[in-house]
Amino acid sequence: MQSKNVSDIIEKYLKQILAEASHVEIRRSEVADLFHVVPSQINYVIKTRFTIQNGYVVESKRGGGGYIRIEKVKLLDNIEVLDSLLDIIGTSISERDGGSIVKTLYHSQLLTSKEARIILAAIDKDSLMINNDIETANRLRSQILSSVLNHLRFED
Amino acid sequence: MQSKNVSDIIEKYLKQILAEASHVEIRRSEVADLFHVVPSQINYVIKTRFTIQNGYVVESKRGGGGYIRIEKVKLLDNIEVLDSLLDIIGTSISERDGGSIVKTLYHSQLLTSKEARIILAAIDKDSLMINNDIETANRLRSQILSSVLNHLRFED
DNA sequence: TAATATTAGTCAAGATTAGTCAGAGATGAG
DNA sequence: CTCATCTCTGACTAATCTTGACTAATATTA
The missing domain is CATH 3.30.56.130 (Transcriptional regulator CtsR, winged HTH domain)
Structure with a gap:
């Protein structure tokens, strides 16, 4: 080969x-x-x-x-949940669905409550709204959540 | 190195x-x-x-x-420094300056390393880029960082 | 006070790296 | 053979470092 x-x-x-x-x-x-x-x-x-x-x-x-x-970096075991959540996120996601994703991660013990609240602050409508454009905010939310989830694959 | x-x-x-x-x-x-x-x-x-x-x-x-x-300077001893950081964030901030702030918060023990990495993932250029518009990304970064910092300020 | 000496600050040009992107070239499945 | 995908190229862009001429502030001396 x-x-x-x-x-x-x-x-x-x-x-x-x-x-x-x-x-x-x-x-x-x-x-x-x-x-x-x-x-x-x-x-x-x-x-x-x-x-x-x-x-x-x-x-x-x-x-x-x-x-x-x-x-x-060392990848964590048991991260299938991340892949399935990444599929759900796709290229656009609402604030409500994004919140559900974060809750799932918290209940899967991949996030502490403080970490979850930080992420929720980051994907809040007020943080992402540009020109009152909800669709752009949804796209940004998916990009941010995807990036964060990909970083949750490993531990430092 | x-x-x-x-x-x-x-x-x-x-x-x-x-x-x-x-x-x-x-x-x-x-x-x-x-x-x-x-x-x-x-x-x-x-x-x-x-x-x-x-x-x-x-x-x-x-x-x-x-x-x-x-x-x-020590952030824990200096609430004013947190205000200075919020001033610097303003309404637009580069990836470099935003990253510096997050690292400073980590070194001041206001963030764990995992929390810092989550925030860095969220304010990464790739997370915030829409239509290849750097200025919009800088504005979003300031909104997200401000939101997170204000969250930290009112926490234990 | 006025002139001079002694410091640090600013800014922009040039040098030195890495990043992006579109298109050309190569490869492989059907 | 053809089309899709992967690989490779190079022109252009962007970020960072280095330098030096010019400016500004402060101290010292006449």
Whole structure:
């Protein structure tokens, strides 16, 4: 099962480092040079293979001394509930349904009551209303809830 | 963790002092000489890394005997600082400044690390971007952060 | 008080990184 | 063979760091 494309090879290279260390910090252009590809391909590899769903957290900085840092996080067991809730959230969700999602998470003991209240404050109608546009608020609510749920997959 | 730029190194130097003392007082030109940079780079380091968002208060004096003094403030002792943060949030705030505020709240033990990560997920650019409009995202971020901070203020 | 010396502040240009996006190219299933 | 999807490229964009010329405030000296 040889890797047929460079993206797979770069992925393997990074994961090999991550097998021994909890994180890896690279200079984008150096890794691109190493594999004789354009720098933006590194972004492609990261975007397609080091997602939060797969248990990776990526951060970066531009400018002098810039870097890309990939961290491997430990995924929790028993998170099927997150996937089913993510399906329900979809691309748009009402305040009422969003509140139900948060309650479910609380009752599943994935959130404390304080954490639940923080999220409710964030997806409140007043926080998300722009130009009195309910549909936009619903879209934003789904984006925020999805992002939060994806971060609940792991523990620090 | 190789700080490849001088600003990071100067930041680390100052924070090392602040880890032991509640404040640090420097002569700008001396620190600039120490790291072989122009004096105005010290201003850059302070402006980007020792803001009130980050939990620091800076004062200075020009002329003979001039100095720059950096003080680490404690949120728990200073309700006024929470007000300052709300002022800074205003009606629009960047992802960077918003992130700094959340991290400061965590370091001040007003948030657990999980609570901080939930908020960071909620105010992430990807969560708030609608129609690729950064200014709208900044406005939403300020609304969400204000809501959460006000919630924290009236809690135990 | 006025002139001079001694500090720090501001700002914008240039350098140095990473990010985005649309389109071209490659691959594989049917 | 064709279409859908994945991979790869490069032009353009954005963020961050570094520098230095100019400005402003304060202290000292004449």
